[in-house]
């Protein structure tokens with residue numbers, strides 16, 4: 121028994137550190153480095169981390185493509201810092217907001233020889249923290265600076281991201297009558313790894329032995345709450361609840377994976393790029409993300425926790441069905457959910473159909 125944080129708890133701390141601009145120390149065998157998310161870094165810490173030569177800026181291959189930087193490491197590029205690099209320069213490498221009005225002048229010199237393991241881990245951590253995937257990496261000879269500065273130290277051997285979805289525990293559930301489904305009950309689930317809580321809205325008392333009418337709904341603050349016309353999320357949420365209310369049984373998982381898993385701040389960055397003419401997929405790529413960064417294993421884990429193994433899934437997204445099946449949830453039927461088509465979201469829905477395989 122120990123009071124010390126577990127590997128998952130250390131990762132949760134590391135995510136919080138990156139979000140408040142505190143560097144984290146990563147270690148892989150003899151390799152040690154300080155890493156910090158560029159978007160949260162203060163000028164003072166940037167200056168300290170770049171005082172000596174040798175720091176690099178790690179970005180994803182997606183972002184590197186836009187910047188025309190060579191991604192020798194496959195999925196990422198390590199840009200050598202120019203001698204006079206400023207925090208503003210690093211932030212414009214990280215953030216595509218001004219790519220068109222104030223294009224960055226390359227050429228960027230990217231590294232290719234040494235292993236990129238720490239850089240890759242740092243980018244994964246920034247994504248988990250819902251920050252732009254651009255990280256300043258400062259190699260260190262050993263752990264002494266990290267220890268004297270009281271920084272979080274992650275050992276990639278013992279503290280790397282787990283390969284399975286976290287375990288979820290139900291915190292509480294209570295009756296919740298809704299206009300669209302009176303016999304509602306809201307369940308709150310909390311993961312054991314310090315990550316996001318997710319919710320399940322259970323309608324009626326579905327028979328666990330039969331396929332339940334189900335929806336896996338990813339959070340969309342703009343669509344679900346504000347009634348944004350840029351997407352179809354709000355009408356889909358309401359139509360799913362209405363269908364379950366009418367049937368008298370169903371389960372709607374409300375997964376806090378805003379912006380297809382990139383977080384609300386990054387989704388708004390994507391919206392701003394969409395105003396510059398990029399579509400929803402191109403905008404994600406310019407920011408350094410994949411088209412869809414969601415972890416669909418969570419939905420399957422929650423269904424199982426609620427006692428469901430078989431669903432009639434309300435979706436237009438074949439990838440969701442494939443992921444559920446892969447996670448051992450039997451999808452006996454796809455129930456289309458075609459609502460909320462507007463003039464404003466026609467191009468968005470057409471892009472999802474053309475590039476992400478959604479069924480229109």
Ligand SMILES: Nc1nc2c(ncn2[C@@H]2O[C@H](COP(=O)(O)OP(=O)(O)OP(=O)(O)O)[C@@H](O)[C@H]2O)c(=O)[nH]1
Pocket residue numbers: 336337338339340341351353356377378379380381382387390391400404434435436437440478
């Ligand atoms: N990154 C990004 N996310 C977006 C954009 N528009 C909507 N979203 C997010 O996309 C997700 C849509 O989730 P869902 O409606 O559950 O999933 P879906 O893949 O569209 O599939 P179905 O609705 O089940 O057919 C939500 O997390 C929204 O916040 C966008 O332009 N960029």
Ligand SMILES: [Zn+2]
Pocket residue numbers: 340342343344351352353354
């Ligand atoms: Zn939406």
